[in-house]
Amino acid sequence: MSQTLIGMTGGIASGKSALESAFTALGIFVADADRIARAVVEPGQPALAAIVQTFGAQVLDGDGRLDRAAMRRRVFDDADARRALEAIVHPAVHATLERQCRDASGPYAVAMIPLLAEGGGRERYPWMQRIIVVTAPLELRMARLLRRDGIDAALAQRMIDAQASDAARLAIADDIVRNDGSLEDIAQAVAELDARYRLLAAA
Known part of the structure; x- marks a missing residue:
């Protein structure tokens, strides 16, 4: 560790x-926050479930994945929506970053x-x-x-x-x-x- x-x-x-x-x-070992940010919103991840609960199923594509374009449109001109999204995603990214780094040989x-x-x-x-x-x-x-x-x-x-x-x-x-x-x-x-x-x- x-x-x-x-x-x-x-x-x-x-x-x-x-x-x-x-x-x-x-x-x-290098942990990449951008890659982690994509991983934490994959299907089955708690962050994606929280996003759907907050914003509705319309932010998912036909395969049940986060529709990034739809999500960007949803938060682009809405500061409250953007903060709500960040409040879900950022803690998951921060925790994963630290865990990956600490677990690295x-x-x-x-x-x-x-x-x-x-x-x-x-x-x-x-x-x-x-x-x-x-x-x-x-x-x-x-x-x-x-x-x-x-x-x-x-x-x-x-x-x-x-x-x-x-x-x-x-x-x-x-x-x-x-x-x-x-x-x-x-x-x-x-x-x-x-x-x-x-x-x-x-x-």
Whole structure:
């Protein structure tokens, strides 16, 4: 079991996946909040039952799965509905993140949480010993978004603006990785963090 737990966050297209791959290559378990958020609303999960009880069966598709498009339309312009959905999903995600990290083998585990700064920061995740923030220049993030998602610059900018500012993320950072170089640079940065976290776990 891992008792040394590390948080990782960064803005959209900052390069979180590259760091995840680098940690995984070193044998470190990484729990992904986005993947968990999808898993906790699968059929048979308590969170999906609570969503149906709150919003009605119209949020399910023909296979009994959550109709994500219908759910987005339901909460898009309704702050109360969005808060009700978050009150169901977020606790399930937080509990699963911590459990997966604590159950992981290895000297430490990493929880990758894209919206960590927006979702309460360090206060919401008191079980994290350190927080990594991945950063990249705005123009590089824009270029990655345009290439990755096939969208225009205006939409890419709106997606970036909808998230916490770089300053807000850096305010909760213990360790910062600047992702504006090569994958070899990322591997080197992660190797240095890995050495530091192994010492922390052994202390």
